[in-house]
Amino acid sequence: MTFPITVDGRSVPVVPGQTIGAALHAAGVRSWRSTRFGGRPRGLFCGIGVCFDCLVSVNGRAPERACLLEAAPGDEVTTS
Amino acid sequence: MTYDLVVVGGGPAGVAGALTAVRAGLRVALVDSGARLGGQYFRHCAVPGAVPGAVPGAVPGAVPGLGRFLRQARALGERADVLLRHQVWSAAREPDATLAVHGVTPSPEGERPVVLRTRRLLIATGAYDRPLPFPGWDLPGVLTAGGAQALLKGSGVVAGRRVVVSGTGPFLLPAACGLAGAGARVLGVYEAGGALGLARRPLLALDKAGEAARYAVDLARHRVPYRTRQAVVAAHGEREVEAVTVARLDKGWNIIATRVVECDTVAAGYGFVPQIELGTQLGCGTRHDVDGSQVLTVDTGQRTTVPGVWAAGEPTGVGGWRLSELEGRVAGLAVVADSRALHAGPATGTAPREGAARAVPGVLVRRRVRWRRFGEALQRAYPVKPGWQGWLRDDTLVCRCEEVPLARVREAQDLGATDARSIKLLARPGMGWCQGRVCGYALSCLAGEPPQPPRRPIAQPVTLGALSESGEASAGVTVDGTGGARADDPPSHPNPPTRRNS
């Protein structure tokens, strides 16, 4: 009982209720952003919306915290 | 419409407080940023058991008390306004003496502002993990212990295959057991503190022996080694963590010897930081808890020093979910008494405070004192020792958001910055998106001072659009340029502008 979302065009399965961050992490995508000075890779850290490491762009919207945002069928995630 | 009570936080404390008040007939709204009620401890999946790779028969994250909590949450939903996916960023006193609680909620057009008016506010915002920096702690695959737990409980995702758990405090045990129970190979639990932390304290031995023993049995069953006076002092890898350095530590946490352990995930935590911003915004008094954290000062009815504002659970000190729930209930009872005293009017001759004191049964007050003492004893048993500062290298990031390495912090100190605040102004640690939540504790340790109350004018970063839309709300926002406020920067910008508030 899963539905797909896409990450840079690649399909990733989501169990209903999972966050985008959890779905990416489970699919082995552990970083989806680079820091602005050092270009360091970043993914989940605090898992509860505190650290802002996990910012991600979904359906072209301004970046949001992937650990808080529940995935919806058809979501298109772009990493940078 | 004006509520009798608005509760911020839908964990054990908030739900208990809201339910107590609504059962007595008060008009109550509860606000939480999450998609489901539960907070940290009762965080749960939307679809129970529907998790790929779950161990047959084991529901990841199913915890004692969850069934009862969910029944209470349902009962609450029937009688109160439960606003999920709502983030509160400010609470302010209005000219008519009511309180305005300002929040935002996502909508297809972006964040939408929401304002609730209330006579009383209950702050039940919980806490977040207290991390310590170490070389490589910003590599993907390094998570906070609570983060690993939240991933498992909320989404049914096991943080990694080969996991190392490190830090200090009793919370490492449920985190490790959760991971092992869900199929991760937990290579070790490295507790930086001493072995006798718990056993030396009879109070703990009495109260918590059972729970600790259950975790010990669980760890043994999964063949997870539990090592004290050891910790992860560095993480290694290119794009993500591939190995860690585990060190044997002396009493002061200085490194004695090291070895390398290959792993794909680290779950690390050194206690918790209570979220008290809404209280400090309103001018509530604070104190230092045993572990050095700033917490809101409350009386036996969970009243803060500001009339009409209550606090329960971790904002008043960390002591486990049972204590949070108990405090929520006590706060609820005191709120009900306050409301009745108001309706009865001054004719009864009972000052609200006296009335409220009687409203909370002595047995609850005494239990709260006992459990709070227990929480304090736990904090005392797992202190953070200064030796961790020696784990850092010059290029180790202290602040992950602004990418400030230790060398820049030391430079600022050489230039004469003697306290955390001046270091912030010079080197900018704690001035990024998280507003210093992640590095605040470490920075105050490096500055050699106890953590100060947060000076964040906003409890949650919000977009400029939402701020301006909430009209009068923005009047309450002052950007002091020193507290790390980013009210004028959209929170969700991938490359936050380098323009500064100061």
Ligand SMILES: Cc1cc2nc3c(=O)[nH]c(=O)nc-3n(C[C@H](O)[C@H](O)[C@H](O)COP(=O)(O)OP(=O)(O)OC[C@H]3O[C@@H](n4cnc5c(N)ncnc54)[C@H](O)[C@@H]3O)c2cc1C
């Ligand atoms: C990440 C994490 C995981 C944890 N996991 C466990 C565990 O597995 N087992 C255990 O025994 N203990 C765990 N703990 C400790 C746990 O916090 C307590 O035992 C218990 O949950 C505290 O209850 P509470 O009601 O005080 O706060 P919480 O349960 O933290 O509830 C606070 C709620 O307030 C909400 N909130 C906070 N600020 C705002 C805001 N500005 N606007 C809207 N909503 C807001 C939060 O989203 C949260 O739902 C964890 C702690 C953390 C930080």
Ligand code: FES
């Ligand atoms: S992982 Fe920290 S905000 Fe999402």
